[in-house]
Amino acid sequence: MGLLVDGVWHDEWYDTKSTGGRFVRKDSAFRNWVTPDGAPGPSGEGGFRAEAGRYHLYVSLACPWAHRTLILRKLKKLEDVISVSVVDPCMGSQGWVFGDSPGTVPDTVNGASRLYEIYLKADPHYSGRVTVPVLWDKQRGTIVNNESSEIIRMFNAAFAAFTDVADDYYPEPLRKEIDRVNERVYHAVNNGVYKAGFATTQEAYDQAFDTLFGALDELDTRLARSRYLLGDRLTEADWRLFTTLVRFDAVYVGHFKCNLRRIADYPNLGPYLRDLYQVPGVAGTVNMEHIKRHYYESHKTINPAGIVPRGPALDLDAPHGREQLGAG
Numbered sequence: 001m002g003l004l005v006d007g008v009w010h011d012e013w014y015d016t017k018s019t020g021g022r023f024v025r026k027d028s029a030f031r032n033w034v035t036p037d038g039a040p041g042p043s044g045e046g047g048f049r050a051e052a053g054r055y056h057l058y059v060s061l062a063c064p065w066a067h068r069t070l071i072l073r074k075l076k077k078l079e080d081v082i083s084v085s086v087v088d089p090c091m092g093s094q095g096w097v098f099g100d101s102p103g104t105v106p107d108t109v110n111g112a113s114r115l116y117e118i119y120l121k122a123d124p125h126y127s128g129r130v131t132v133p134v135l136w137d138k139q140r141g142t143i144v145n146n147e148s149s150e151i152i153r154m155f156n157a158a159f160a161a162f163t164d165v166a167d168d169y170y171p172e173p174l175r176k177e178i179d180r181v182n183e184r185v186y187h188a189v190n191n192g193v194y195k196a197g198f199a200t201t202q203e204a205y206d207q208a209f210d211t212l213f214g215a216l217d218e219l220d221t222r223l224a225r226s227r228y229l230l231g232d233r234l235t236e237a238d239w240r241l242f243t244t245l246v247r248f249d250a251v252y253v254g255h256f257k258c259n260l261r262r263i264a265d266y267p268n269l270g271p272y273l274r275d276l277y278q279v280p281g282v283a284g285t286v287n288m289e290h291i292k293r294h295y296y297e298s299h300k301t302i303n304p305a306g307i308v309p310r311g312p313a314l315d316l317d318a319p320h321g322r323e324q325l326g327a328g
């Protein structure tokens with residue numbers, strides 16, 4: 001695990017000393033947008049027109065942020081439009097690398113053996129962390145975007161000409177409420193588990209823990225009334241929550257010490273997780289082997305021996321019974 005400083009790789013763990021033991025996630029650096037006609041998006045520059053075969057996605061199957069992009073690519077049937085490489089589950093001294101573990105896919109586009117080579121191709125003087133997901137433009141030979149929340153919006157809207165799936169996961173009338181839910185879920189839950197897990201002071205951990213379980217209680221109450229977060233319509237807010245929930249009982253409860261309750265213990269979040277998991281195509285994007293191996297083997301400061309727990313036994317295919325819930 002490390003980062004690039006002016007184009008040079010440094011093998012370093014996260015610095016929490018300067019932030020009182022708190023893990024502070026840095027903003028993503030590449031913020032251009034693919035649009036139907038190549039016009040600039042909400043940030044960055046233009047010139048990235050939606051085309052079949054032009055863009056390539058670098059992901060880890062372990063990473064909850066990258067997982068969002070794989071789900072939207074699947075649901076919008078963009079597999080033949082946007083190609084994918086999958087890094088090795090374990091992140092070591094070279095950061096993310098391409099390997100030959102089952103479930104990985106080599107870099108057929110740039111022939112890289114380490115993900116940081118892709119960042120250096122886009123910017124030889126890049127400084128910052130080398131994260132997945134990365135959306136790469138084969139035509140211009142550069143990174144379009146490395147922020148998952150933006151990549152899923154591109155997959156949702158920019159490639160309409162190349163798919164027959166019209167489902168809209170960020171519909172105009174619901175945008176304000178989706179943004180509000182996302183904001184709460186991002187800080188307290190998606191990033192909240194990392195803040196608990198990477199904390200290096202008791203106080204920072206306690207605070208992240210309390211915020212996390214406060215938010216999960218709130219979400220459980222909300223999901224007693226409606227099938228999905230925004231009523232009876234599946235939106236990006238659900239998929240953003242899903243990728244954290246599906247990792248929770250297997251990894252965050254133990255490895256990140258988020259152990260007040262398991263998702264399976266919640267009367268509504270448990271069945272809701274199974275409901276989303278059973279949406280056609282989604283189970284195929286979940287690789288528990290990569291998920292467990294990544295966290296337990298990569299974070300040597302937390303788990304020095306790298307032992308990967310055999311459990312828990314999860315049955316995400318069990319009936320969820322949420323079909324009868326309406327819009328709330």
Ligand SMILES: N[C@@H](CCC(=O)N[C@@H](CS)C(=O)NCC(=O)O)C(=O)O
Pocket residue numbers: 001002027028062063064065066095129130131132133146147148149
């Ligand atoms: N805000 C980014 C976060 C992505 C991110 O942090 N990915 C993690 C994997 S779960 C990563 O690649 N970390 C490598 C590192 O921090 O060195 C996004 O949502 O795309």
